[in-house]
Amino acid sequence: MRSHRGKIRGPALVVAALVAAMALTLGLAACGGGGGGIEGGGEEAAETVKTEGQPSGSLTISNWPLYIDKGTVPAFENATGVSVKYIEDVNENAEFFGKLQPLLSRGESGGRSLFVVTDWMAAKMRELGYLQNLDKSGIPNVEANLSSSLRHPSFDPNREFSVPWQSGLGGLIVRTDLAPEVHSICDLFDPQYKGKVDLLSEVIETVPLVMACEGTAPDTASEADWMKAIDKIQGAVESGQIRRFTGNDYARDLTSGDAVAVIGWSGDAVQLQADNPDIEWRMPTEGCSLWSDNMVIPIGAPNPTAAEAWMNYVYDPKNQANIAEYVNYVTPVEGVKPILAKREPELANNQLIFPSKSFTKNCFTQPKLSAEELQNVTRAFDAVVNG
Amino acid sequence: MTTIRRRVIPYFLLGPGTIWLVVFFVVPLFYMARLSLESGVVGNLEFNWDWSNFGDSLSLYDTQFVRSFIYAGLATLIALLISYPLAYTIAFKAGRWRNALLFAVIAPFFTTYLIRTLAWETILSDQSPVVKALQFVGLVPENGHVLATGAAVIAGLTYNFLPFMVLPIYASLERIDERLIEAAKDLYASASAAFWKVTLPLSAPGIVAGTLLTFIPASGDYVNAQFLGSAGNQMIGNVIQSLYLKQSDYPAAAALSFVLMALIMVIVVIYIRFAGSEALMGEEAK
Amino acid sequence: MSGAGAEGSVARSWRWLREHTVNIVAALVVIYMLIPIAVIFFFSFNDPAGRYNFTWVGFTFQHWGNAFGIPELNSALLTSLKLALLATLISTAIGTLMALALVRHRFFGRRAANFLIVIPMATPEVVMGSALLSFFLIINTFSLGFQTLLIAHIMFCISFVVVVVRSRLIGFDRNLEEAAQDLGANPLQTFRLVTLPLIMPGIFGAAMLAFALSIDDFVISNFNSGTTVTFPLYIYGAAQRGIPVEVNVIAIILFGVTVAAMGFATWQQQRAEKMASVRPEQEATSAPARPARVPA
Numbered sequence: 001m002r003s004h005r006g007k008i009r010g011p012a013l014v015v016a017a018l019v020a021a022m023a024l025t026l027g028l029a030a031c032g033g034g035g036g037g038i039e040g041g042g043e044e045a046a047e048t049v050k051t052e053g054q055p056s057g058s059l060t061i062s063n064w065p066l067y068i069d070k071g072t073v074p075a076f077e078n079a080t081g082v083s084v085k086y087i088e089d090v091n092e093n094a095e096f097f098g099k100l101q102p103l104l105s106r107g108e109s110g111g112r113s114l115f116v117v118t119d120w121m122a123a124k125m126r127e128l129g130y131l132q133n134l135d136k137s138g139i140p141n142v143e144a145n146l147s148s149s150l151r152h153p154s155f156d157p158n159r160e161f162s163v164p165w166q167s168g169l170g171g172l173i174v175r176t177d178l179a180p181e182v183h184s185i186c187d188l189f190d191p192q193y194k195g196k197v198d199l200l201s202e203v204i205e206t207v208p209l210v211m212a213c214e215g216t217a218p219d220t221a222s223e224a225d226w227m228k229a230i231d232k233i234q235g236a237v238e239s240g241q242i243r244r245f246t247g248n249d250y251a252r253d254l255t256s257g258d259a260v261a262v263i264g265w266s267g268d269a270v271q272l273q274a275d276n277p278d279i280e281w282r283m284p285t286e287g288c289s290l291w292s293d294n295m296v297i298p299i300g301a302p303n304p305t306a307a308e309a310w311m312n313y314v315y316d317p318k319n320q321a322n323i324a325e326y327v328n329y330v331t332p333v334e335g336v337k338p339i340l341a342k343r344e345p346e347l348a349n350n351q352l353i354f355p356s357k358s359f360t361k362n363c364f365t366q367p368k369l370s371a372e373e374l375q376n377v378t379r380a381f382d383a384v385v386n387g
Numbered sequence: 388m389t390t391i392r393r394r395v396i397p398y399f400l401l402g403p404g405t406i407w408l409v410v411f412f413v414v415p416l417f418y419m420a421r422l423s424l425e426s427g428v429v430g431n432l433e434f435n436w437d438w439s440n441f442g443d444s445l446s447l448y449d450t451q452f453v454r455s456f457i458y459a460g461l462a463t464l465i466a467l468l469i470s471y472p473l474a475y476t477i478a479f480k481a482g483r484w485r486n487a488l489l490f491a492v493i494a495p496f497f498t499t500y501l502i503r504t505l506a507w508e509t510i511l512s513d514q515s516p517v518v519k520a521l522q523f524v525g526l527v528p529e530n531g532h533v534l535a536t537g538a539a540v541i542a543g544l545t546y547n548f549l550p551f552m553v554l555p556i557y558a559s560l561e562r563i564d565e566r567l568i569e570a571a572k573d574l575y576a577s578a579s580a581a582f583w584k585v586t587l588p589l590s591a592p593g594i595v596a597g598t599l600l601t602f603i604p605a606s607g608d609y610v611n612a613q614f615l616g617s618a619g620n621q622m623i624g625n626v627i628q629s630l631y632l633k634q635s636d637y638p639a640a641a642a643l644s645f646v647l648m649a650l651i652m653v654i655v656v657i658y659i660r661f662a663g664s665e666a667l668m669g670e671e672a673k
Numbered sequence: 674m675s676g677a678g679a680e681g682s683v684a685r686s687w688r689w690l691r692e693h694t695v696n697i698v699a700a701l702v703v704i705y706m707l708i709p710i711a712v713i714f715f716f717s718f719n720d721p722a723g724r725y726n727f728t729w730v731g732f733t734f735q736h737w738g739n740a741f742g743i744p745e746l747n748s749a750l751l752t753s754l755k756l757a758l759l760a761t762l763i764s765t766a767i768g769t770l771m772a773l774a775l776v777r778h779r780f781f782g783r784r785a786a787n788f789l790i791v792i793p794m795a796t797p798e799v800v801m802g803s804a805l806l807s808f809f810l811i812i813n814t815f816s817l818g819f820q821t822l823l824i825a826h827i828m829f830c831i832s833f834v835v836v837v838v839r840s841r842l843i844g845f846d847r848n849l850e851e852a853a854q855d856l857g858a859n860p861l862q863t864f865r866l867v868t869l870p871l872i873m874p875g876i877f878g879a880a881m882l883a884f885a886l887s888i889d890d891f892v893i894s895n896f897n898s899g900t901t902v903t904f905p906l907y908i909y910g911a912a913q914r915g916i917p918v919e920v921n922v923i924a925i926i927l928f929g930v931t932v933a934a935m936g937f938a939t940w941q942q943q944r945a946e947k948m949a950s951v952r953p954e955q956e957a958t959s960a961p962a963r964p965a966r967v968p969a
Contacts (some may be wrong), residue, residue, distance in 0.1 A: 498713060509727065647800065
């Protein structure tokens with residue numbers, strides 16, 4: 001029978017050594033000072049990109065998955081001689097921010113010269129000083145062709161640091177065969193659909209729409225309004241009304257019929273409809289949320305000249321038409337519709353890809369929140385999502 | 388071999404591994420410890436011995452903690468009940484098929500965790516034959532669903548950690564000297580008595596190892612809850628991931644991670660004291 | 674058994690059932706384990722018009738023909754394979770050395786080392802991943818990407834390698850080594866010519882396990898990958914937008930290649946085992962249960 005002392009001695013040794021090392025590390029750390037990183041640069045004195053001559057070298061871009069057709073990157077490489085490393089690692093704004101924040105706080109971008117994030121994340125990064133201003137002389141196509149409704153968003157009124165990549169509508173996606181009566185966000189809370197409704201898991205995607213259902217205009221809502229809407233959602237979760245919170249994976253639930261109505265994005269609906277004509281995107285009676293995913297140039301970008309060349313390239317309607325044809329979201333570039341009308345008249349007439357002004361008259365852009373308000377509502381919403 | 392050389396050799400053998408583990412496992416944990424004592428907003432964290440993160444994490448997330456341990460515990464129990472017969476068959480009755488069966492246990496690992504979990508989403512979706520059969524039998528209510536419930540999460544956990552349960556049990560069963568079982572039978576023990584009194588106790592080390600190797604990672608898992616569960620089924624791993632990657636609240640995430648580890652350690656220590664620790668530490672050579 | 678003729682067919686089949694219950698349960702478990710693989714296999718032949726591969730639309734071989742046609746998928750797969758290979762080689766080497774030390778030598782700090790090996794296996798991946806990320810960012814020596822992934826993978830594989838090799842070493846018959854030394858071999862030769870070949874199956878098993886863990890790893894990789902995309906990370910990203918059917922194809926190919934590789938390895942192992950008796954007592958008594966061994 002081995003002695004207990006023997007059994008304890010080994011682990012005890014380890015613990016003792018660990019505690020000693022811990023004291024050392026903590027001591028050094030406390031003395032050395034410094035915590036998570038540099039303080040944000042704030043609104044003043046953001047760096048401006050300086051484009052120098054012709055683009056060259058290599059360019060690393062981070063974008064969302066399946067957000068570009070297969071031909072654009074090679075065509076760009078041919079046209080400019082820049083070699084592109086195109087990575088699809090933006091899965092969720094918050095997650096991407098979480099991965100990048102430690103680098104950005106030190107002035108690095110992990111090699112990326114351009115990435116694509118949604119409006120509110122671009123605003124948040126801007127406030128922390130992580131983005132550079134653009135040199136407008138490098139992007140004449142953007143100046144010429146950017147769609148007028150996107151020229152002056154509230155978070156970047158003069159488009160100083162962001163250029164839309166694609167835009168989209170957030171609204172209802174419905175199984176018309178299983179839930180034909182769903183026409184508004186409020187309908188999602190109807191008990192007859194209990195357990196068959198999905199909501200989006202990012203606070204900015206879901207709560208403004210629910211606020212619209214409550215009758216509050218999201219653009220002017222106070223933090224208290226946000227909290228009220230979050231409480232309503234919490235109640236729906238507890239009663240079993242909401243099946244789950246998803247990213248794009250509501251697509252699976254809709255296809256299998258596990259969910260009959262969800263909050264979802266227009267581009268996905270176009271894809272889903274291809275295999276199942278009973279799936280339809282519907283404009284909620286309260287209005288929809290208009291969002292864009294924006295190209296931004298971070299601080300520490302190794303090749304901003306090439307990044308701007310890329311922005312310029314994709315704002316040529318000929319090139320953009322290829323992207324729009326594949327992606328099926330709302331293109332921010334004017335002049336694309338006539339080009340597509342010749343190739344794919346169905347796409348050109350699709351309100352989800354080329355929405356008319358009357359179609360989107362009730363829609364609202366993503367509301368702007370201060371950093372502290374954003375943190376509070378995010379925390380409250382996450383508490384609901386994480387049960 | 389000189390005595391000095393002989394005494395020094397083990398340290399050389401151990402060296403690279405120990406250094407690697409200390410530098411890349413132990414030290415990061417300390418940095419995380421430092422992080423857990425900071426506070427502030429992202430981009431502006433200050434180290435100020437802020438112990439509130441620890442207290443907060445226990446009070447704010449007690450539901451998720453309890454839920455995680457319950458789910459992991461149930462998954463471990465079910466895995467044990469399922470795996471033991473399989474391990475037994477492979478060890479004693481498989482003969483030539485032994486290795487083929489062992490592959491069948493490990494091979495699903497090579498299709499990647501996510502694809503397997505997503506496949507379960509298809510298998511357990513409301514209109515699938517599996518769920519319809521369960522409804523027919525009465526295990527699932529008529530309009531009920533399996534996905535987006537705790538049951539689906541537990542099922543996913545069980546499935547994904549089965550190899551961790553099967554292999555240790557198999558390993559310890561395989562080492563049992565069959566003469567002991569024969570001896571029991573010679574002493575008029577029935578087949579089941581021989582099992583309960585000889586085989587099962589001798590396989591205890593494997594059971595202990597298997598349950599620990601299953602329970603521990605399962606408690607910290609978040610993938611299954613994310614894809615197979617709903618808002619009411621999220622585990623502590625989901626909270627940590629959300630704190631870290633969504634809210635960028637690193638101090639809280641770090642504190643929560645330590646609390647999780649500490650709780651797991653407590654459970655493990657109690658369990659090992661109860662079950663005997665040689666199983667985990669391994670027997671030494673004579 | 675007396676009165677054999679009195680046993681009805683029902684009783685006989687009942688007895689057959691009871692004798693084979695364990696086997697039946699085991700078979701059911703194996704089926705259970707392979708169901709998702711079957712689903713993945715099934716859907717690899719699907720032919721969806723859109724980007725989502727959730728419901729059956731039609732049958733096609735197109736995606737099998739195009740299995741390696743998606744560049745991002747290919748590069749992610751290659752990255753994962755490279756990573757797994759390197760991580761396996763290094764962690765197996767390091768882990769085997771550690772196992773040798775732990776099993777064969779008594780030295781100060783042995784229990785501590787044992788404990789150190791076990792702790793990583795006891796740590797949830799989300800904790801390890803985030804701790805490593807904090808660490809890498811603070812020391813700023815390695816660039817977030819392949820380097821950090823490799824370091825992380827080696828780290829979590831070592832423990833498993835040690836445990837597997839150690840359990841193999843424990844059953845090892847030292848008499849063989851003594852015999853070799855009696856015949857004039859020095860320690861290094863003994864190790865190279867006697868020990869190593871005999872523990873090779875254990876080492877190989879550990880290597881396979883390490884490879885599986887590395888290629889399958891998602892959580893730790895998610896935190897520490899920088900801009901590098903591994904196969905599981907690619908799938909996670911694609912899951913948000915619609916997983917291409919080719920992913921199913923690749924998953925099945927991986928599965929098939931693994932099964933083939935393991936089959937080959939076992940065949941080799943059986944040959945090796947014939948050449949040396951690893952457990953002489955077991956072999957002698959269980960001869961009736963195992964197929965008769967023909968001397969090589």
